[in-house]
Every structure is written in structure tokens, then in C-alpha cells.
Amino acid sequence: MSITIPAPADFHVHLRQGEVSELIVPHVRKGGFDLAYVMPNLKPPITSTEQALKYKADLEKIDPSVEYLMTLYLSPELTPDEIRKAAAAGVIGVKSYPRGVTTNSDGGIESYETYYPIFATMEEVGMVLNLHGEVPSDASANVHVLNAEPTFLPHLFKIHEAFPKLRIVLEHATTRAAVEAVKKCGPTVGCSITAHHLDLIVDDWAGQSWNFCKPVAKYPDDREALRAVVREGHPRFFLGSDSAPHPPEAKSTSSPTHACAAGVYTSPILLPLVAHLLESFGALDKLEGFVSTNGRNFYQRPFSSQKMGRESVTLKKVINKRVDEQYFDGKSTLVPFWAGRELNWEIA
Numbered sequence: 058m059s060i061t062i063p064a065p066a067d068f069h070v071h072l073r074q075g076e077v078s079e080l081i082v083p084h085v086r087k088g089g090f091d092l093a094y095v096m097p098n099l100k101p102p103i104t105s106t107e108q109a110l111k112y113k114a115d116l117e118k119i120d121p122s123v124e125y126l127m128t129l130y131l132s133p134e135l136t137p138d139e140i141r142k143a144a145a146a147g148v149i150g151v152k153s154y155p156r157g158v159t160t161n162s163d164g165g166i167e168s169y170e171t172y173y174p175i176f177a178t179m180e181e182v183g184m185v186l187n188l189h190g191e192v193p194s195d196a197s198a199n200v201h202v203l204n205a206e207p208t209f210l211p212h213l214f215k216i217h218e219a220f221p222k223l224r225i226v227l228e229h230a231t232t233r234a235a236v237e238a239v240k241k242c243g244p245t246v247g248c249s250i251t252a253h254h255l256d257l258i259v260d261d262w263a264g265q266s267w268n269f270c271k272p273v274a275k276y277p278d279d280r281e282a283l284r285a286v287v288r289e290g291h292p293r294f295f296l297g298s299d300s301a302p303h304p305p306e307a308k309s310t311s312s313p314t315h316a317c318a319a320g321v322y323t324s325p326i327l328l329p330l331v332a333h334l335l336e337s338f339g340a341l342d343k344l345e346g347f348v349s350t351n352g353r354n355f356y357q358r359p360f361s362s363q364k365m366g367r368e369s370v371t372l373k374k375v376i377n378k379r380v381d382e383q384y385f386d387g388k389s390t391l392v393p394f395w396a397g398r399e400l401n402w403e404i405a
Contacts, residue, residue, distance in 0.1 A: 069297025089328025249297025
């Protein structure tokens with residue numbers, strides 16, 4: 058049995074910087090993808106057109122066969138003029154990180170209203186606003202990792218109401234509330250879903266650092282809501298892997314002052330993993346829409362824009378294909394999601 062998927066696209070991926078990128082970047086293609094929507098939370102974050110284009114050039118030196126769509130980090134340095142400049146240079150979106158909620162988000166925002174002039178310009182030039190849909194933990198308000206996403210959703214509604222023509226993506230949804238919120242908003246609001254959130258629940262990361270990510274996986278009913286919207290084939294829900302590699306020592310250890318790093322690494326096994334998961338909950342017939350069509354339609358990146366790489370990818374059914382325990386290129390080591398476990402699909 059085999060399945061051919063036209064030009065899969067990953068609309069949320071972390072490719073890091075420096076030496077470790079030489080190991081990470083080729084894994085986009087290894088995992089079945091030739092388009093990567095690249096996150097800007099580097100050190101320092103990507104806040105200008107020049108930085109975005111330099112980063113893109115660095116990635117293209119490592120693997121020129123992948124189409125990299127670049128983003129800016131929402132920060133006080135951004136101006137409407139910079140947004141216009143970025144859009145003219147081909148930068149696709151702006152990513153919003155609430156302060157301190159995930160990796161390299163210490164410079165994240167505290168007030169969305171401050172950025173309304175930015176959002177208005179983005180709406181004007183057709184850029185996408187990517188929202189990390191959580192609020193910071195606050196013990197006094199009983200806000201924590203398990204309810205940070207539902208608590209954020211009023212911000213989504215408010216921004217959408219103020220800028221109804223602005224394309225907004227609620228990133229890496231993890232809750233039934235988020236799915237329902239995106240459906241309620243209408244055609245200019247989309248939603249990315251990761252492979253690992255289609256698999257994990259809270260019990261899978263509590264005490265298991267390799268499955269720990271932000272936002273954390275939630276309850277079985279929340280996972281079922283994610284699976285159901287994929288089975289439905291809803292056109293505004295699509296794959297954004299949030300593949301976020303960290304060195305093994307940052308994932309496997311913690312101390313009273315240093316928690317383990319948040320993020321799981323799915324890029325090298327991504328398309329087979331998604332096929333395996335969708336088959337497990339009766340949605341294999343929706344694979345093409347979820348990994349190819351829906352995201353491209355929302356981001357207005359038609360298949361005809363694919364100027365490099367493969368026009369399609371073929372998966373074949375296998376029995377118990379074991380995931381590598383780790384990847385090592387002589388300089389860096391990374392451990393993938395599902396290391397040592399078995400998949401029933403592989404790239405032909």
C-alpha cells in the first residue's frame with residue numbers, strides 16, 4: 058500500500074542557528090517536507106528584514122532544496138515601515154510570543170494593543186500574524202500551563218474583531234476550547250496542529266522530559282477534539298510541527314533552578330509519523346488536506362509556487378519501522394520524538 062501526497066508543507070518549524078543547524082536543516086527534507094515556515098525566536102530574535110534574509114541565506118546554504126518562508130519576531134523594534142519593507146522582501150509573517158512562555162520568549166509581548174499599528178499594516182500588506190496562544194503563568198490568577206491556552210483565547214477574539222481581514226494563525230492548538238474558538242472566528246483565522254499533540258496527553262509528559270513541550274499536551278478530551286477536527290477535514294486546520302530540537306543534556310536533566318527544555322523533535326520522521334497517527338484514529342484519508350492543501354490555501358502558497366524540491370512525496374506501508382535512537386553528525390547530537398519506537402509508514 059502506498060500514498061502520494063503533493064508537496065507537503067510544515068507551517069511551523071524551529072531550525073535553530075549556528076553549528077547545530079547543520080544537523081537540523083536537512084531533516085526537514087528527510088521527514089518528507091520541502092517547505093518550512095521558520096520561527097524567529099533565535100538569540101537574538103529575528104526582528105528586521107535584513108536579519109530574516111540573512112537567516113534565510115544561511116539555511117539555503119545548508120539545504121537549498123527546501124523553500125524557507127521567513128517570519129519576524131513581534132517586538133518594540135518593529136515599525137509599520139519595517140513591516141512594509143519585510144512584505145516587499147518576501148517575509149510572510151510575524152510571530153507573537155507572550156513574555157516567558159516558551160523557548161527564547163523573554164522579549165515577548167505584554168500588551169497586544171500596543172501593536173495595533175503593526176497589525177493594521179500587516180492587514181494592509183497581507184502578512185500573517187502567528188499567535189503563540191498562551192498567557193504567562195500567574196499563581197495569583199490561578200493561571201498555569203494547563204489553562205494558559207483557554208485563558209489566551211479572548212485575546213484572539215479581540216484582535217480578530219479589530220482586524221477582521223488580518224490573517225491570523227493560532228499556533229499549535231492543544232485544547233477543545235481552541236478548536237472551537239478558531240471555528241467561531243471565520244475564514245481569516247486558521248490553526249496549526251502538531252503531530253505530537255495528536256499523540257500525547259498530560260500523563261505522557263508528566264515525569265517524561267522528552268515529551269515536554271510548550272504548550273503542554275492536555276487532557277484526553279482535548280486530544281480527541283484535535284483528532285476530530287482533522288477527521289472532519291476542516292480547511293482552516295493544518296500541520297505546523299513545532300519541531301523544536303534541544304541538546305540531549307537540556308532535555309534529560311533538570312535541577313531546582315533549571316527546568317528541562319520545552320520542545321520535541323519531529324522533523325526527521327514527520328510525514329511518516331503523521332500518517333501513522335492519522336491512520337490510528339481513522340483520518341488517513343485526510344492526510345493530503347492536513348499536510349498539503351489546507352495550509353497552502355490559508356497561506357496563499359499554491360503548489361505552483363513550489364520552485365524547488367519534490368512535486369510530491371510517496372509513503373509506503375511498512376511493518377514496525379523503528380525510529381532512530383538519535384542523530385549525530387560528528388558535532389551535534391539530537392534525540393527525535395518516538396526514539397526507538399515503531400512506525401508503520403516510511404518515505405518511499
